[in-house]
Amino acid sequence: MNILEIQKMNVWFGGLHAVSDLNMRVAKGEIHSLIGPNGAGKTTVFNAIMNIVKKSGRVVFSGIDITNKKTHEIAALGIRRSFQNVHLFKYMTVLENLLVGYHTSYEIALNVKKLLYEERRAYRKAFDVADLLEIKNRLGVPALLLPYGVQKVVEIGRALMSDPKLLMMDEPAAGLTESETEWLHSIIKRINSELGITLLLIEHDMKLVMGISDTITVMDFGKKIAEGTPQQIKEDERVIKAYLGEVIS
Numbered sequence: 001m002n003i004l005e006i007q008k009m010n011v012w013f014g015g016l017h018a019v020s021d022l023n024m025r026v027a028k029g030e031i032h033s034l035i036g037p038n039g040a041g042k043t044t045v046f047n048a049i050m051n052i053v054k055k056s057g058r059v060v061f062s063g064i065d066i067t068n069k070k071t072h073e074i075a076a077l078g079i080r081r082s083f084q085n086v087h088l089f090k091y092m093t094v095l096e097n098l099l100v101g102y103h104t105s106y107e108i109a110l111n112v113k114k115l116l117y118e119e120r121r122a123y124r125k126a127f128d129v130a131d132l133l134e135i136k137n138r139l140g141v142p143a144l145l146l147p148y149g150v151q152k153v154v155e156i157g158r159a160l161m162s163d164p165k166l167l168m169m170d171e172p173a174a175g176l177t178e179s180e181t182e183w184l185h186s187i188i189k190r191i192n193s194e195l196g197i198t199l200l201l202i203e204h205d206m207k208l209v210m211g212i213s214d215t216i217t218v219m220d221f222g223k224k225i226a227e228g229t230p231q232q233i234k235e236d237e238r239v240i241k242a243y244l245g246e247v248i249s
C-alpha cells in the first residue's frame with residue numbers, strides 16, 4: 001500500500017521547469033530516498049507536497065487528495081518535515097524545543113482540566129522522543145550550546161512530537177561528522193522500525209542512502225531518471241553519468 005502518491009507533478013518558477021511530470025510512490029513503512037545533483041528539484045518536491053509552492057498534478061496521502069489542502073491541514077493529516085538548515089529556537093532548551101512540536105488544539109487551550117492532562121502527555125512524549133534519540137541528558141541545555149549534529153537530531157525530535165505518519169527529511173546528514181552520521185543512521189532506522197513511521201529522505205551522503213533505503217528515486221533537471229533498490233541504482237548507467245560518478249569517485 002502506498003502512503004504517498006505523486007501524480008504528474010509540475011512546478012514552474014517563471015521560465016524554470018523545476019519539477020517535470022514527476023510520478024512517484026512511497027510505500028507505507030519504507031525508507032525512501034530522493035537523490036540527485038544540486039538544483040535537481042528535490043526540495044521543491046517537498047515544498048510542493050506541503051503546498052508551499054504552486055504546482056500542477058495530484059498528491060494523495062493515505063488515500064486523501066491533499067493537492068489543494070493548506071500546509072497546516074496537510075501537517076495535521078500526518079506529514080512532518082525537518083529542514084536542510086536547523087530551525088530551532090536557539091535560546092530555548094532541548095525540552096522546550098521538543099514541546100513546541102506538540103500541537104494542542106484551541107479547544108484544549110480553553111479547558112483547564114484537559115490542558116493539564118495534555119501538558120502531562122506532552123512532557124511524557126518529549127521524554128520518550130528524547131529517549132529514542134539518545135538526547136535525554138541534553139534536555140535542559142539551550143539549543144545554541146549543542147554541537148551542530150545534536151541540534152539536527154533535536155529538530156528531528158520536534159518533528160516526531162506530533163506522531164507523524166510520514167516524516168520528510170531534507171539532507172539530515174549535511175554538515176555532520178562521520179560519527180554523527182552513523183548516529184543519524186541508527187536514529188533513522190529506529191524511527192522507522194520502532195515507531196513505524198514512513199520516511200522520505202533527501203540526502204547526498206551515498207553511504208547513508210545506500211545503507212538505509214528500501215527504495216531510491218533519482219532526479220536530474222526536474223525529472224525522475226531512475227528508481228529502484230540501492231543495488232539497482234548503483235548499477236544504473238544513467239544515474240552514474242548524471243550523479244554517482246561525481247559523488248562517489
Ligand SMILES: Nc1ncnc2c1ncn2[C@@H]1O[C@H](COP(=O)(O)OP(=O)(O)O)[C@@H](O)[C@H]1O
Nearest residue numbers: 013016018036037038039040041042043044045
Ligand atoms: N522559490 C523558488 N523560486 C525560484 N526558483 C526556485 C525556488 N526554489 C527553488 N528554485 C530553483 O528551482 C531549482 C530546483 O531547486 P531545489 O528544489 O532547491 O533543488 P535541490 O533541492 O534538488 O537542490 C533550482 O534551480 C532552484 O534555484
Ligand SMILES: [Mg+2]
Nearest residue numbers: 042043044084
Ligand atoms: Mg535541496
